[in-house]
Amino acid sequence: AQSVTQLDSHVSVSEGTPVLLRCNYSSSYSPSLFWYVQHPNKGLQLLLKYTSAATLVKGINGFEAEFKKSETSFHLTKPSAHMSDAAEYFCVGTSLTSYGKLTFGQGTILTVHP
């Protein structure tokens, strides 16, 4: 069965410092993995996706994520946080067995302090 676990429900950083949001997955098959961001009262916006072409994936707004099969992880990083990055982030997976159905992590709320 496919599952996605976000290891932190809340992360707090100062503006200009690095961001790390952690995600682990479990799947019987090679997964496709995505990171989405949700700002208040808005829908989910795709940040980046991993589809086995490259283990280091670059996304929008300076975010990137690295797929590590040995660690079953897909952590999201950004070198320098901006105030506008404050939002909720979702790690999302799918697999061949789910025929495109998404499995959502529980979400991580990122707070950015001035």
Add this chain to the structure above:
Amino acid sequence: DAGITQSPRHKVTETGTPVTLRCHQTENHRYMYWYRQDPGHGLRLIHYSYGVKDTDKGEVSDGYSVSRSKTEDFLLTLESATSSQTSVYFCAISDQDGDNQPQHFGDGTRLSIL
């Protein structure tokens, strides 16, 4: 942003009344999805459609029905609303139901049932 419009954006209604939410897309994507988002549960799939008049149930389909008479419109109906259906509802679209295709989300409908 993907061309997805959800209507209404906000609705308050009473228990026992019928409610219909509309999702309209301008992307001509084949696949459309309805989710609900609740604290502590993340996003859960209600129903999805893989073509005109082709729909199937998701993980929380009880109490909901859907219809898709045109490619661009996907309707979600609560035949007799209950307080447990108070939630934020999101529509999503995808051009393929493959394992590496992300879904793109609308801005949501906030539904309160009193």
